[in-house]
Amino acid sequence: MKELFHSVGLISEKCIGCTKCLMNCPVEAIRVKNGKAVIYNEKCIDCGECIKVCPYGAHVSIKDSLEDIKKFNIKVAIPSVTLYSQLGQDVSPQMINDALLKIGFDEVFDITYACDIASEVLKKDIEKVDKPAISTLCPVVIRLIETQYPTLISHMVKMITPIEISALMIREKYEKLGYHNDEVGLFFLSPCPSWATKVNSISRNDNIRIDGVISIDEVYPKLLKNINKNIDIENKPSISSTGLMWAYSEGQSRAIGIDDYIAVDGIKNVIKVLNDVENERLSNVKFIEAYACPSGCVGGLLLVENPFNAERITKKLIDKIDFSYQIDDHVVLESKFIGNNRKREVSQKLAEDFESAVKKIKMMNNIINMLPGTDCGLCGSPSCKAFAEDVVKGLANLEDCKFINGGLKNEG
Amino acid sequence: MDELLNVKYDVASGDFIRGGEASSNIKKLLQQLGVRNDIIKRICVACYEAEMNIVIHSVGGYIEAKVFSDRIEITAFDNGPGIENIDLALQEGYSTASNLAREMGFGGGMGLPNIKRSCDEFYIDSKVGEYTKIKIIVYLK
């Protein structure tokens, strides 16, 4: 199997083997082995919690740098809609787009156009999946469902995200203009690490390939230096107010004008809501917008402004802008906006066949009964239960438990 | 056929915070066994509703899951107050849930009908003042 790419990495030299990340990972994807943290790729959902809690800066997000754009003849920026909330309320989207051109991009794609298309596609897509439909904007939530809630895959909308829609349209345009696909470099300016993983997973599809993910906190200081407040805004195209709504939690529901929805943010809260969906407690809800970050994408880990002010600035902008794209019906019906990549289900089974799995569970239960249940973390697993599972999977040795090890010594 | 595994969880009356833990543990167990997702989903729904009924309507009890090579059996048992009219309780929309439970989104009177719908075999037995026992069986093949 091809190894999974992840956007959260570890700088081994900086890690001192404390158990902060271990204890805070919402999906128990981290272990401490030989004094260093190890991230289990098949479990990691790229939420970035470990980056947030690591006191030593050992967990980092893997992304591209602004230098990488130089490899391409044509350099196109796809800014996340959250970018427009990062430079204060007096800096307009036009000024930000102008500054992006100055720092080296040849074109800034208006992602709010892609968001407006996405809203129209979403309205129809909601009707086609199991109720409640679940938004697939946040890559972390998608991974969470694939790894922990495979029974809910049939609830996920099938459309591609505004980021992919942007890529599709840019690639179409340059192909028509006669450019070779490899000459054109597309860069997503991202609010979070998770997009690096997502972009990597679509990298083999040439129509929507994105060549790099650059974090907004990296471009931020360069933008600040290049903002010109005297540019003639009147002559620059406006971005769309409804498109901007995709920046914050509740925005998608507002953009599509749905009345019966749940907007949930923060990974722990998302887990609560998904549990309720799984127990069919929310079958009468039409749509669920779920975000790993507090307040939605304006709460992204790689942003500069605090989430609450970013949300406020976004809403102020929305009120001020009197423009939305009119999306033709025939555009919405185009099948290219529906994803064909079947969601990857991740199996939690302990063994290929039922009988062996039963044996392993029995072993696991025996081990759990031997453990103190204090979840001390000294063994390198996040809890006694997780440790027992690691042992039967062959990922840990029973002697790694200080309690059992010490106990044996005492007897001997 | 022989019973392969057996797990049992106590369920406390009125504990809305921890209510649901037994079913989510059982879900994890079924995932580790490699049970098909559509089957897990049906068991989850039935198990959760039975568990919440113990939390909401009873003085407390337990949920037990038994694994056989061809089926999963779930038993939800509590120590009263029991159900006076079982036929009525099984009707869609019938509920005696408290205001508190209603505020938490329960009390639609859909729990028992949903449990019945989700499983292949359904047994309910109750004695007023003594117990309520629900047993559900879902086939694995």
Ligand SMILES: Nc1ncnc2c1ncn2[C@@H]1O[C@H](COP(=O)(O)OP(=O)(O)OP(=O)(O)O)[C@@H](O)[C@H]1O
């Ligand atoms: N374990 C139990 N002990 C005593 N009474 C019960 C028990 N389970 C169900 N009942 C009775 O049966 C009624 C119907 O149960 P059911 O689960 O269908 O609906 P509900 O719990 O009231 O609402 P919902 O399940 O939709 O939240 C309950 O209101 C209660 O009067």
Ligand code: SF4
């Ligand atoms: S909610 Fe957070 S992790 Fe998810 S897409 Fe938005 S910024 Fe990224």
Ligand SMILES: [Mg+2]
């Ligand atoms: Mg009920």
